[in-house]
Every structure is written in structure tokens, then in C-alpha cells.
Amino acid sequence: MRHERLLPLIVATALFIENMDSTAITTSLPVIAVDLGVEPVSLKLALTTYMLALAVFIPVSGWVADRFGARPTFMAAIAVFLLGSLGCAAAGSLGQLVAGRFVQGVGGAMMVPVGRLVLLRSIPKHQLVQALSWLTVPALLGPMLGPPLGGLITTYSNWRFIFLINLPIGLLGIWLAWRHIPMLRQPVKPLDWTGFGLSASGLALAIFGFSTFGRHLVPTWMALGALAGGIGLVGLYVVHSRRHPHPLIDLGLLRLVTFRLGMLGGSLFRIGVGATPFLLPLMLQLGFGLNPLQSGLLTFTSAAGAMFMKTIAARILKRFGFRRVLVTNALAASALLCGFGLFRADTPYPLIIGVLLASGCFRSLQFTSLNAIIYAEVDQPRMAQASSLAAMAQQVSLAIGVAIGGYALMTASLATGEPMEAVVNFGFAFLTVGLVSASSVWMMWRLPPDAGAEMAGHAQAGKELSDPKAVQRPAT
Secondary structure, eight states, X not given: OOHHHHHHHHHHHHHHHHHHHHHHHHHTHHHHHHHHTSOGGGGHHHHHHHHHHHHHHXXXXXXXXXXXXXXXXXXXXXXHHHHHHHHHHTOXXXXXXXXXXXXXXXXXXXXXXXXXXXXXXXXXXHHHHHHHHHHHHHHHHHHHHHHHHHHHHHHHSOTTHHHHTHHHHHHHHHHHHHXXXXXXXXXXXXXXXXXXXXXXXXXXHHHHHHHHTTTTSSOHHHHHHHHHHHHHHHHXXXXXXXXXXXXXXXXXXXXSHHHHHHHHHHHHHHHHHHHHHHHHHHIIIIXXXXXXXXXXXXXXXXXXXXXXXXXXXXXHHHXXXXXXXXXXXXXXXXXXXXXXXGOOTTSOHHHHHHHXXXXXXHHHHHHHHHHHHTTTTOOGGGHHHHHHHHHHHHHHHHXXXXXXXXXXXXXXXXXXXXXXXXXXXXXXXXXXXXXXXXXXXXXXXXXXXXXXXHHHTTOOGGGGGGOTTTTSSSOO
16 A cells, blocks of 8 residues: 555544544443443543543653654554553443543543654655545544444443454554554654643643532532642743743744634634533433434434535635634534524434534534634744644643533533433533533634635645544534
8 A cells, every 4th residue: 555545544543543432432421320320420520531631741742752753652652542441441430430531541642643743744745635635534434433333332232342442443553553654753852841740730630620629529629729729830831931942832822813813712612512522412311311322323413514514614714714704603503502402302303413414514614714723823833832732722622611511511400400311401501502612703703804814725624633532522
């Protein structure tokens, strides 16, 4: 097989198992909760922990690959992901599942960025578009196959096999990487260890405190202390980054208008999207009484809509421009997200499928537009730093979205006096996260009218690959 085809398919192996695993587990949350003896809403910690691990370790992935070589880093990343998968499959408690998901996240943080780096440095530029097209299709199959496959396994077997099916695919990826991925070592600057320690511990404590507050998973004082301590450490990193000559995360990029507004607006939008894969399967199974397979067969249509949008997103951006698309599309996608809360058990399935399909299309167009506009003013030497900061912000916002979705559901239950799984509570939860997503319009409207005009002529829908947990991700 030709080089420009083989390398993308090897990288796609990692992206496939990561996306399939992340979307499959969301379909199985109610069953996992029963098996582990916890409330379904408590499992939001298993989702946020994975995203947190991605956010913490993605910024150092490029440095590790350059320091130790792309091939061993990529192989080790898959091995760590598989180790975490084994831990999840063997989990007997929520704490053990969370630990396994964290290990998976560490591996995932290295797999995809390093794999993409291999392509950018190994494939000639005139063959890069074709190579990326070979990467796109297998990567998109993960979010499409994940929900129905997770539902099938959970309905007719045991949810633990969702994690075990990663093993043969991952082992094949390790073998292929050993045979075909080049070493690609490069000189590196000293790693900003202080910055890494401050940002990693700050994000970890803040997300942990925010996710566990009010659910009696840990004492309230501990959750509040973790949240306050995390925010304080992140603040210290901000001070540190201004003094360090080569900070781990270059916050100076926020001075660029399109990067700042695109990242902040995109984070608000992703908060709503991040809650969807958590709330939707819970509503379909606990509220409507569907089994996991039926739920997965409905929710996967969102990923199908995202795949379709990839074929026309570039033409839409070329025709209407970034600002107009980002403003209008954010409102449409947020309205559809709010509309999920209007579903009822007797809602015709074709209507549900149509809404989910349309939602996937609008969401994918927004991701594609966001993932292009933030780089409109970034010069080539700072592109790696910009990519790391954007990827970290994406994962943090998705994790916050899951937490907010859980809190909205609990608040609605207290307000209505109904059990948490009552359909009326999901209506309030989807309305809440939908309004948060809609608030991103304020940022998008502040973009210059001609923002990204040069890029709009050659924007590529495939750039959405830089957002892989979005699907959650069915978040594509």
C-alpha cells in the first residue's frame, strides 16, 4: 500500500478506537450505573475525567514525540489507552471506572496529536490532502458505529465488552506503527515543567471540584476546596506564563482577535454540545424506556448528519463567510438542542431521527467553521502552540458541559419534585445547555465582518478532526 495511504490508516486506527469507545460508553451509562450501584447522573465524572486527561496532556504531546521519537510515543500511547480500557472493563466501582477512564485519556491525549504530527512531517505537501482524506473516513466511522455497537453489546451481552473490543484493534495499530511509522525525532527546547505542573493540577482540581459538588461523591468542603484551589493554580499559571520565555501554553495568542473570539465563543458552544451525549441516552432510556440498542440506533444519526455536512461545509463558508455562518448556525444548532427537551415517549421516531440528523449537520458546520477561524491570524511558528491551547479549551468546555447538564437535571428534579429520570426534567436540562450554546453568538457577532475571508475560499471540512471528543463525544 502506498505510503500516503498506509500512514493515515494507521493513525486512523487510534482515532477510530478513541471515538468509538467514547460514543459507545455514553449509550451504556444507565446500565453501567445499575451495575455499579450509583445514580446515572454520577457517571458524568467518568466522562469529565476522560476529557480532563486529554486537556492536561495534549499540550505536552508534541514535546514528548520530539524528545523520544514519534514511533515509540505513538505505540506507547495506544498501549496506555488499552491499559485504561482493561481497567474500565474490570471496574467494580465508580472510582475504579473513573481511574480507568483517566488512564485512557492519558493515552488518547498522545495518540491523535502525535499521529497527526507524523502525517504532517512524513507526507509531501502535494499529497497531504489525499492522505488526510484517508484519515477522515475511518475516524468518522467511530462516532457512527459507537452508539449502536455500544447499545448492541449492552443489550445482549455485558457493557464491559465495550472496552475489551479495543484490544485487538489497538494491538493491530501497535504492530502497524512498529512496522511503518518513522522515528521523527527533533531537537526540543526544555519543557516548562513548572507551567505543566500548575496547569495540570489547576485544571484537574477545578474540574474535579466542579463535577463532584452537590452529589455527595466527596464531602462538600472537599469539592469546594478543590474548585477554589484549582482556580488559584490556574491563576498562578497565567502569571507564570507571562514571565517564562517558552511557556507550555502561550496565552499571548489571546491577543489575536479571531483566535480569542473563536476560542471563547467555541467554548460556550461546546458546553451545550458536551452535555448532549450525556443527557440524550439518559432521556431515551430512563425517560422513554428504550433499551440501549434502540437508544444507540437513534443517537448515531447525529454523527451521520455530521459526516454529510463535511461534504458541503467548505462551499457554505465560501458562499456566506465565517461571521454570518457562525452567528446564524449557532442559533439554529442551539434551537435544535433546546428542542431535544420537547421529545416525548410517543414522539414519532422519524421526527426524532430528522431532528437529530439536522442537529448533527448544524453542529458539524459550527465545529468546522470554529476550527478554521481561530487560525486565521496565527503565523506558522505559533501554530503548534495555538493548536494545543485550542484543543485544551475544547476538552475543558466539553467536560464543563457534561457537569452543567448533570446539575441542570438535578436542579429540575428539585424544582418539579419529580424523580430525576422524569421527562420534564430533561426538558429543563436541554433548555439550559441550549441557551448556554446560544450565548456564543455574542462572541461570534463581534468578529470582523471579513474575518477569515482568505481562508473561506479554501476552508476544509476535514479540519473538524482537530475536535475528536466533540462527538461525544457524539459531538461531531
